[in-house]
Amino acid sequence: MKAMVMGGLGLSNLALQDLPDPRPGPGQVLVRLHAASLNYRDLLTLDGKYGSMQRRENLILLSDGAGEIAEIGAGVKEWKVGDRVVGCFFPFWQNGEPQDYLLRDAPGGLADGMACQYRVFNSDAILPIPPQLSFVEAATLPCAALTAWSAVRAAHKTGPEHVVLTQGTGGVSLFALQFAKAAGATVIATSSSEEKLRRLRSLGADHVINYRDDAEWGKTARKLTKGRGVDLVVEVGGAGTIKQSIRATKLGGTIPLIGVVAGPSLDLPLPLITMNLLKVVGVALGNRRQFADMLRAIEHHAIKPVVDRVFPLTELPEALAWLQAGKHVGKVCIEID
Ligand SMILES: NC(=O)c1ccc[n+]([C@@H]2O[C@H](COP(=O)([O-])OP(=O)(O)OC[C@H]3O[C@@H](n4cnc5c(N)ncnc54)[C@H](OP(=O)(O)O)[C@@H]3O)[C@@H](O)[C@H]2O)c1
Incomplete structure (x- = not known):
């Protein structure tokens, strides 16, 4: 063969x-x-x-x-x-x-x-x-x-009452968008170009943010939820995105740690997690x-x-x-x- x-x-x-x-x-x-x-x-x-x-x-x-x-x-x-x-x-x-x-x-x-x-x-x-x-x-x-499914359905039981944030237009993130929409959730999706943001909208994203133009995209996502914060961030960026992800997430929200496309390690003030009662969980398929x-x-x-x-x-x-x-x-x- x-x-x-x-x-x-x-x-x-x-x-x-x-x-x-x-x-x-x-x-x-x-x-x-x-x-x-x-x-x-x-x-x-x-x-x-x-x-x-x-x-x-x-x-x-x-x-x-x-x-x-x-x-x-x-x-x-x-x-x-x-x-x-x-x-x-x-x-x-x-x-x-x-x-x-x-x-x-x-x-x-x-x-x-x-x-x-x-x-x-x-x-x-x-x-x-x-x-x-x-x-x-x-x-x-x-x-x-399967990784996206675990994030959207096992790490967090996503339903119509939830807001989910996805990062970029790679494989995991688009499946997370599709599974979250199938569950009836509202989706905020980020990407690096206007063309890709249009694709995200055509796939059902309710709100889109260009993370290249908007360094404070986590804050913007929170604003889109009227200050409450999103329920779930499907974290594929890692070191380069997690601070903004925390910014976006509601008190007691969930961040499944999946990937490292924006870097594998960083200095992170841990009180950001504890004081916001976040559920930060590793996901492996x-x-x-x-x-x-x-x-x-x-x-x-x-x-x-x-x-x-x-x-x-x-x-x-x-x-x-x-x-x-x-x-x-x-x-x-x-x-x-
Ligand atoms: N833990 C697990 O079980 C598991 C399973 C599968 C994958 N992973 C990990 O998950 C990550 C994604 O995997 P994949 O296969 O979906 O990758 P992929 O198809 O290569 O997608 C990567 C995408 O990430 C986006 N991106 C890059 N930098 C970004 C940033 N700073 N902020 C937001 N988005 C950014 C880009 O999309 P835009 O140009 O649209 O921004 C890029 O196309 C990888 O680190 C991979 O190793 C983990």
């Missing part, structure tokens, strides 16, 4: 290789992948910045993929050849609270990922694709969508049960993932460069022939 393999760190070490076709063992299935999607994490992995455990060479990249079952291993009863499936980010975390031993072997970082034609999955590490989604759309879901709940909600609300551009597998380096340039809105995807 063809696979895009990171021979070593850096974009220049990414190359197409011919590898032996894998075969499923007992309790496993072989999936013919048709699509994959990129996440900010793939850029960190290529740079060797995805934690001390990440593989630094001979790694098939990308955590998110979708395809159809091509072969069934011994003892597997719940799937058949031809079923359309999407992979889980954490293959062992089925349900309940996270445990170290359940968070192992995440694809495209610790284990081989989805930038290839065939991949073996444990039969309980995949889920069926909602009928209205294409393979490309389904491939956008395992990391960004979710389990398979939550993924299944999210897929049902996507089907029920007919949510269409926002696909920015689709590149062929051979152009994965170009796709990663496009993601790094930050011009995208939504998900950058890969089609696999």
Whole structure:
């Protein structure tokens, strides 16, 4: 099979290789992948910045993929050849609270990922694709969508009475916008350009703020809530945004810490959190049960993932460069022939 393999760190070490076709063992299935999607994490992995455990060479990249079952291993009863499936980010975390031993072997970082034609999955590490989604759309879901779902539905039970603030137009933030709107919430969304703000409005954002023009965007968001503050900030910026996020959030509000696109560490006066009784919680995707709940909600609300551009597998380096340039809105995807 063809696979895009990171021979070593850096974009220049990414190359197409011919590898032996894998075969499923007992309790496993072989999936013919048709699509994959990129996440900010793939850029960190290529740079060797995805934690001390990440593989630094001979790694098939990308955590998110979708395809159809091509072969069934011994003892597997719940799937058949031809079923359309999407992979889980954490293959062992089925349900309940996270445990170290359940968070192992995440694809495209610790284990081989989805930038290839065939991949073996444990039969309980995949889920069926909602009928209205294409393979490309389904491939956008395992990391960004599930993380947004956990922020909007698990870290905080968002409903019509709530105001949610999202940051930027990347994968996680657009899913958070879509899930918050599906729950009936009011959404305030920030971005870096007028064109992207227009896209946010067309996707349902009630209010938009250009964070490049308005350094005090947190204060502006609070004003939009008549001084009360927002209930939830989906925090993907990290160090460069959290002070404004705190500014925007109501007394007792929730800030799920998700990402670091605007920096990983900072000096933060902690009384800002304690005196405002904020619930600042780490979010690391979710389990398979939550993924299944999210897929049902996507089907029920007919949510269409926002696909920015689709590149062929051979152009994965170009796709990663496009993601790094930050011009995208939504998900950058890969089609696999
Ligand atoms: N904890 C988890 O489970 C988890 C899971 C998935 C992702 N993440 C993390 O979440 C972050 C986002 O991931 P992603 O895949 O959605 O990234 P992405 O698709 O690459 O999106 C990044 C976007 O962030 C926006 N941005 C950049 N600087 C910003 C700033 N100062 N303020 C507001 N927005 C800013 C930009 O949009 P605009 O140009 O519109 O501003 C940019 O396109 C990453 O740090 C990633 O590692 C964490």
